[in-house]
Amino acid sequence: MVSALLATFLVVPLFLISFWASVLLILLFILVVLGILGHSIYDAYRTADRINRGEAAFTRKSRLFWVPASVYVLVIAMMAAILLIGPVPPAEGHADAIPETPVPTTATTPAAPDTQRTEFFDLFLTEDDLPADYAPPRYKLIPESELSPTMREFGADVGFVEFFSEDPAPKPGDLVISQKLITFPEGNATKMVDSDYETYSIGRNEVLDPPAIGENSAAFKLIGRDRNATEDHIHYVITFSQYDIYEMFVTVGPDPDYELLEDLAVKAAAKIP
Structure with a gap:
């Protein structure tokens, strides 16, 4: 009984962890x-042997027999329910699955490394690729600490993020579009796109038809709340891979334009030789 009760009370929280x-x-x-x-x-x-030899008398089954029997049935039923239900998904309405796009405080352009014999920054969009009312883009190196666990697992190498917004100095809550460009070991950029389906296909999120770009692509419509925001917003994510290059386009902020995001992703894919 003690073992069954301890297992019953501990297995559920341990399963979620x-x-x-x-x-x-x-x-x-x-x-x-x-x-x-x-x-x-x-x-x-x-x-029983003692009873059969007449050394002890049989009276009746002990009533305590039904106590552990009931506990065993309860434990088996709870284990079956846990296996059927599975881990609890993120709470609906939370923005846990939305990739955070921090607004850069300073415009920095680090030295461009080389990949696939192409200058890395030649793969980024330029001001000519943006709508007329958008400010010049800004860049930021992605440190290893800001890479997701999946990116680190797949061996993410060098990575930069580029920001687009109408305001040259966007504030938290403004609409910002980002283009992340990260290189991976051979074959892992495509695996990273495949993993995006597991990451972003939860809760109220919606899987969209991705643009036909790169070797592998994915698109999602997310619903969540930005930091410091008072209401939920729609966000869009488009990811694709080509050779060892993985790119992610994300909108953060109110009133995003999916067609614009798709157009930017198509332009970026065309820059990869």
Whole structure:
């Protein structure tokens, strides 16, 4: 009973934190129960043998028998429910799945590294690619600490992000479009696009038909709340890969234009030789 109750109360929170921790707890619980049941079977055999030899009298089944039996049924039912329901998804309406696009405080243009024999910054969009009312773009190096765990897992190498907005110095809450450009080891840029479906296809998000660009592409419509915002906004994400290059276009802020984002992504893909 003690083992069953402890497993019941601990397996649910452990499952939400770590699947393997809950599996280890269940295995430990099974070993304890098997030990107890093995001892009980042996004790029952000895008692029955004594009854058969007339050394002890059989009265009736103990009422305590039904207490652990009920607990076992409860534990099995809870484990089945956990396996069927799975981990709890992010709360609806939260912006956990929306990639954060910080507004740069200073306009910096680091030295351009070289990839695929093409100057890295030649792959970024220029002011000529933007609508007439947009300010000149600004760049920022993406430090390793700002890469997602999946990007680090796939071996993300060098990465920069470019910002587009109508205001030369956008404030939190303004509409900002970003173009992230990151290089990966061979084959992993395409895997990164595939992983985007798992990352952004949750809650109220919607999978869109991606533009036919690169070797692999994906598009999503996200609903969430920007930092310091008082209401939910629509956000759009377009990602694609070509060779070892992975690009992500994101809108953050009110009234985004998906057609504009798609047009920018198509222009960026055309810059890759």
